[in-house]
Amino acid sequence: MTKLDKFALPGRVDDLEDAGARAALDERWQKFVTGEFDDLPQFTQFYNPVAADTPADAQHRPIPWFAFPARLNREFTSDAERNRFADESRDQQDEYCEWSVRHNPDKSIARVTFTTEVREYYEQLWKVDRNAVLALYHEHVADDVELGELGVDDTYNPNNSRNNQVDGPIMHLRQGSNNLHAAIVLAAEATVLRTRDGVRVTDQQDLVACGELGNRFRGSDPQIASEVNGLAATGALLTLEDPLGIYLDGLMPEGIVFPPGVTMEDCWTVDRGTPGHAVRAHFEVPAGKGTVSDVTIGGVPVTSGAQLAHQVGIRLGAVAHSIGSQTPIERECGEPV
Amino acid sequence: MESSTDLTCGVLGTAAGDPESLQRFVVGRDRRPTPLDQAAIADLGDPFATLLLAKGVFPRTPAQLLDALDDAIGGNDKDPLAPQQTFVVGEGSQLELGAPLRGIRSFLITRGRGGEGPDMIVSTRGPDAEFIEVMAWDRTVQGFNYYQTRADSPWVLAGNSADALVSGSAGSGPFESHPSGSPLMKELRFPWVHWSSSAAKIQDDIAGPELASHPWFARKSGAQVLEKAMMAAITRWTSARLAAAVAADGTVADPGGILRSFLDTPTVNLVSSKVQTSNAFGGREDSFDIPQAFFVDSECLKGILGLPSPDPAQLTVSSAAYRQVLTDHGVALRADGTTIAGPPEDTNFLFVVPERAFEDVATVAGAIEMGLVSSRLAACLLMVDFANPVFSDRRKALLGRVPTTATIVDKQSSFSEDFANAILNAPAASEEGSPEHEFKQLWEVGDDWPTRFKELLNAYYAAFAPVLRTPDGLERAFQLAESRRNGVRAMPINEHPLLFATPDPPLTKTMRMQPNGQIVEG
Numbered sequence: 033m034t035k036l037d038k039f040a041l042p043g044r045v046d047d048l049e050d051a052g053a054r055a056a057l058d059e060r061w062q063k064f065v066t067g068e069f070d071d072l073p074q075f076t077q078f079y080n081p082v083a084a085d086t087p088a089d090a091q092h093r094p095i096p097w098f099a100f101p102a103r104l105n106r107e108f109t110s111d112a113e114r115n116r117f118a119d120e121s122r123d124q125q126d127e128y129c130e131w132s133v134r135h136n137p138d139k140s141i142a143r144v145t146f147t148t149e150v151r152e153y154y155e156q157l158w159k160v161d162r163n164a165v166l167a168l169y170h171e172h173v174a175d176d177v178e179l180g181e182l183g184v185d186d187t188y189n190p191n192n193s194r195n196n197q198v199d200g201p202i203m204h205l206r207q208g209s210n211n212l213h214a215a216i217v218l219a220a221e222a223t224v225l226r227t228r229d230g231v232r233v234t235d236q237q238d239l240v241a242c243g244e245l246g247n248r249f250r251g252s253d254p255q256i257a258s259e260v261n262g263l264a265a266t267g268a269l270l271t272l273e274d275p276l277g278i279y280l281d282g283l284m285p286e287g288i289v290f291p292p293g294v295t296m297e298d299c300w301t302v303d304r305g306t307p308g309h310a311v312r313a314h315f316e317v318p319a320g321k322g323t324v325s326d327v328t329i330g331g332v333p334v335t336s337g338a339q340l341a342h343q344v345g346i347r348l349g350a351v352a353h354s355i356g357s358q359t360p361i362e363r364e365c366g367e368p369v
Numbered sequence: 370m371e372s373s374t375d376l377t378c379g380v381l382g383t384a385a386g387d388p389e390s391l392q393r394f395v396v397g398r399d400r401r402p403t404p405l406d407q408a409a410i411a412d413l414g415d416p417f418a419t420l421l422l423a424k425g426v427f428p429r430t431p432a433q434l435l436d437a438l439d440d441a442i443g444g445n446d447k448d449p450l451a452p453q454q455t456f457v458v459g460e461g462s463q464l465e466l467g468a469p470l471r472g473i474r475s476f477l478i479t480r481g482r483g484g485e486g487p488d489m490i491v492s493t494r495g496p497d498a499e500f501i502e503v504m505a506w507d508r509t510v511q512g513f514n515y516y517q518t519r520a521d522s523p524w525v526l527a528g529n530s531a532d533a534l535v536s537g538s539a540g541s542g543p544f545e546s547h548p549s550g551s552p553l554m555k556e557l558r559f560p561w562v563h564w565s566s567s568a569a570k571i572q573d574d575i576a577g578p579e580l581a582s583h584p585w586f587a588r589k590s591g592a593q594v595l596e597k598a599m600m601a602a603i604t605r606w607t608s609a610r611l612a613a614a615v616a617a618d619g620t621v622a623d624p625g626g627i628l629r630s631f632l633d634t635p636t637v638n639l640v641s642s643k644v645q646t647s648n649a650f651g652g653r654e655d656s657f658d659i660p661q662a663f664f665v666d667s668e669c670l671k672g673i674l675g676l677p678s679p680d681p682a683q684l685t686v687s688s689a690a691y692r693q694v695l696t697d698h699g700v701a702l703r704a705d706g707t708t709i710a711g712p713p714e715d716t717n718f719l720f721v722v723p724e725r726a727f728e729d730v731a732t733v734a735g736a737i738e739m740g741l742v743s744s745r746l747a748a749c750l751l752m753v754d755f756a757n758p759v760f761s762d763r764r765k766a767l768l769g770r771v772p773t774t775a776t777i778v779d780k781q782s783s784f785s786e787d788f789a790n791a792i793l794n795a796p797a798a799s800e801e802g803s804p805e806h807e808f809k810q811l812w813e814v815g816d817d818w819p820t821r822f823k824e825l826l827n828a829y830y831a832a833f834a835p836v837l838r839t840p841d842g843l844e845r846a847f848q849l850a851e852s853r854r855n856g857v858r859a860m861p862i863n864e865h866p867l868l869f870a871t872p873d874p875p876l877t878k879t880m881r882m883q884p885n886g887q888i889v890e891g
Binding site: 091093094096097098102105106107108109110111228234235236237238241248249251254255258259262263265266284285286287288289290330331343 | 463464482483484486559567568569570572573574581582587588590591593594597598600601604643645647648651653658661667671672678679680681684717734
């Protein structure tokens with residue numbers, strides 16, 4: 033039985049060379065995440081792994097979904113239409129993953145960038161070393177980004193124009209629902225067993241609606257809610273995996289056909305994060321071997337980033353232990369805890 | 370053993386003998402199971418045979434099989450066969466707690482990932498189950514080799530995908546349920562009713578405490594992943610099948626077999642509304658979508674030929690009105706004479722209906738790509754009785770007109786003209802109301818077919834949408850759905866009583882949709 037020493041940074045990224053600045057960032061991150069847990073004491077099965085023990089034999093449950101916004105499956109009857117719509121606005125990309133497409137002059141696709149980096153990290157980094165944030169924008173977005181475009185004084189603007197593109201590089205998540213706070217609160221609230229007229233609600237869409245746990249037509253919210261709720265029903269103690277974050281779970285290869293001599297490994301590159309905890313990646317065909325539009329998925333040439341988003345896995349990790357030790361909280365639909 | 374007259378998959382269970390052996394029994398072709406010696410096993414080109422059977426490893430449980438495979442690849446996680454994914458299906462398994470007869474019907478475990486899908490697919494009830502089915506891609510002859518074993522019986526090689534297309538073994542043994550030799554995932558499309566998926570998860574309590582913590586269940590992947598894997602695997606076999614159908618001199622073997630995918634319904638996939646019954650009937654969804662494939666073959670007409678599909682608004686019907694229809698018909702989930710839920714009740718996602726199977730969609734696309742069938746011919750064939758995208762006797766009648774020979778040279782073939790002429794020259798082509806006459810009218814549109822067919826489809830969509838909003842229209846839509854479900858109930862893929870909800874009394878009428886949006890008997 034051990035307590036977590038401290039919350040690691042999402043993806044265990046390391047953006048600061050100065051040890052003092054790094055320590056300051058770690059402290060800020062610790063305070064931020066602990067604050068998130070401390071705000072949720074009413075959810076008695078959900079605990080802060082820095083404050084309470086997690087045994088070595090705890091179950092680790094990856095909760096997977098895809099980057100493509102599942103709710104668009106309802107709103108369109110053709111793949112081409114829903115893919116175009118998803119590409120056109122970051123506001124539509126609400127599965128804790130956002131992407132942008134960079135085109136070649138001939139309109140073929142040069143690169144698609146995916147990110148699951150949460151704005152909270154950039155907000156904390158900005159407070160410690162805004163030049164480090166600027167350096168990341170220079171490295172990943174454009175070398176002409178200026179500090180004044182990103183924030184004012186102590187306040188970082190995650191919706192800055194350089195991070196709000198659909199055609200060109202982006203830095204991190206910006207859509208309103210895509211943040212770490214939302215994921216932590218959702219996981220905590222999902223520990224409450226929900227009933228309607230005394231009958232437990234278990235199906236995913238209904239559970240999300242009944243417990244007011246987000247958008248029931250997304251891929252992410254029902255998955256997180258259902259998995260956590262199912263674990264909570266066993267009377268387990270629950271938390272989220274360290275490093276706490278939303279992760280890119282790779283590109284599902286099934287159905288993807290590459291130009292001759294090109295492999296998946298040639299095209300999918302993790303830009304930020306550590307093995308198993310990627311938070312930024314891009315898809316690009318090596319120079320001289322074609323473009324992304326020469327790749328086909330299910331026999332259809334890639335003309336949108338959304339086609340790849342259908343194949344990009346996203347993951348949040350839950351941890352459960354001490355099954356049967358807790359009495360789950362039960363509430364009727366809509367009833368607060 | 371006497372020669373078998375039983376052509377079902379069940380006859381494979383009659384294989385007896387040393388469990389540490391492999392017998393070949395291609396039902397419909399082999400008279401009885403025949404032991405295969407080491408040389409014959411060594412000729413097999415799939416990883417199950419080469420890595421295990423040829424080395425004398427005959428696992429007795431699925432867990433042993435997967436462990437043996439890990440041993441065979443030396444625990445190398447970079448080996449193409451190392452990636453393993455587990456999927457879970459169970460009819461009714463996502464319904465409310467406490468209902469009996471729900472449960473996990475099958476685990477599907479895939480090994481290998483890539484653009485062409487998995488190299489091995491294992492289907493079984495659990496890690497220690499006695500009945501195991503394996504499909505493994507044979508790189509030598511192409512196609513999946515089908516294996517199975519039960520309890521202490523020998524392993525049986527039940528054929529290769531290609532045997533599904535050969536007279537005798539076609540439709541027999543495993544090819545009852547795999548008529549083109551492709552892997553099968555009935556509920557292939559979102560929201561994958563019956564599969565644990567991102568749209569509806571099978572909860573731990575269904576698995577039971579022991580299985581729930583087993584890695585197969587605890588780390589299961591969703592059907593949204595399996596969909597891609599199966600589509601890739603189906604495409605892999607379809608491509609191999611079509612490539613093998615053309616001889617070096619361009620002669621196409623059995624063009625009628627290929628055209629069956631255009632004109633018949635050899636098998637189906639099942640598709641449903643995206644709305645859960647509990648939400649529709651619980652007052653949380655005022656309306657729901659009927660799957661567009663109920664009205665039109667959108668996969669082929671839109672996906673391949675670029676013709677229009679209905680707008681979402683045209684597919685939307687009242688939840689309350691539909692609930693009333695189910696009430697009127699006593700529709701409930703029933704199994705083995707027991708009513709489990711309802712009436713009224715429907716499957717977890719509403720309105721499950723058959724659609725053209727993806728293996729047939731892939732064949733249609735492949736036949737056009739290879740130059741056998743022109744887009745114009747494909748469109749004209751598929752537009753015959755287009756309001757009935759599956760189980761159309763009218764389209765099926767045209768199968769009798771398919772030329773018996775065809776050649777393709779440099780992706781050019783006279784087959785489309787030959788087939789069209791065979792229909793046009795038939796006496797029936799001048800008989801008003803015949804399928805041949807309907808084809809003739811479509812063919813005579815000529816090269817402007819995209820414009821004219823778009824008009825026909827849009828007129829149809831505009832016609833049925835208001836009909837669905839009337840009580841009688843929705844009642845008839847239900848009857849049409851039941852009529853098509855009856856077609857599925859008669860298929861070998863009907864493996865579980867909770868596949869569909871059922872009315873009481875059952876409806877036996879055959880219904881059909883008309884291009885004017887009216888649904889009639891006949």
